[in-house]
Amino acid sequence: MRILIAFASLSGNTRDLARMVRARCQLRGHAVSWVEADIAGLAAAGADPRHDAYLLGAWTDNGGRTPAEMKRFIAELVEAVGKPRHVAVFGTGETQWGEAYYCGAVRRMARFFGSPHPRLEIEQMPHGARDAHRIQQWTDQILTSIENTPDADPARIIA
Numbered sequence: 325m326r327i328l329i330a331f332a333s334l335s336g337n338t339r340d341l342a343r344m345v346r347a348r349c350q351l352r353g354h355a356v357s358w359v360e361a362d363i364a365g366l367a368a369a370g371a372d373p374r375h376d377a378y379l380l381g382a383w384t385d386n387g388g389r390t391p392a393e394m395k396r397f398i399a400e401l402v403e404a405v406g407k408p409r410h411v412a413v414f415g416t417g418e419t420q421w422g423e424a425y426y427c428g429a430v431r432r433m434a435r436f437f438g439s440p441h442p443r444l445e446i447e448q449m450p451h452g453a454r455d456a457h458r459i460q461q462w463t464d465q466i467l468t469s470i471e472n473t474p475d476a477d478p479a480r481i482i483a
């Protein structure tokens with residue numbers, strides 16, 4: 325499959341997480357388009373913005389909010405391809421901001437897209453065997469689910 329990974333990361337935690345997700349996708353033989361939303365737009369994903377799966381990641385800003393760079397990217401994505409069916413969301417946050425706000429951006433993005441997939445929420449930076457295992461399991465679960473879905477996405481039918 326062609327997979328788009330796009331994320332916003334202020335201090336690198338979410339970038340580390342995105343890299344681990346990318347490594348797993350590539351290990352399973354998928355082609356990954358990589359967009360760092362803080363410095364690039366959808367054009368970085370190549371000539372065709374349509375992908376089989378969209379894995380979107382973000383850190384969480386004040387009050388559980390989605391960072392502005394990610395909002396801008398999402399607006400561009402929706403303008404180009406609509407709200408895709410196969411969106412899964414990951415991110416990092418800190419519980420010290422309060423349970424109600426923890427990884428709020430991940431929850432908001434998943435809600436916005438109506439994502440049917442589980443969310444991946446990591447506290448601060450991913451570390452240790454436990455996080456590595458969670459990330460691998462999450463990525464595998466998402467990819468297996470999408471691979472096995474009879475698809476009505478125009479992007480996949482045309483591709």
Ligand SMILES: Cc1cc2nc3c(=O)[nH]c(=O)nc-3n(C[C@H](O)[C@H](O)[C@H](O)COP(=O)(O)O)c2cc1C
Binds near residue numbers: 334384387425427447
């Ligand atoms: C100004 C600011 C506000 C934050 N607000 C929240 C928040 O509401 N909820 C949360 O879970 N984390 C919050 N955080 C923590 C970051 O989301 C967390 O450190 C994250 O791992 C940073 O990811 P990054 O290294 O990819 O930028 C906040 C951090 C900053 C700097």
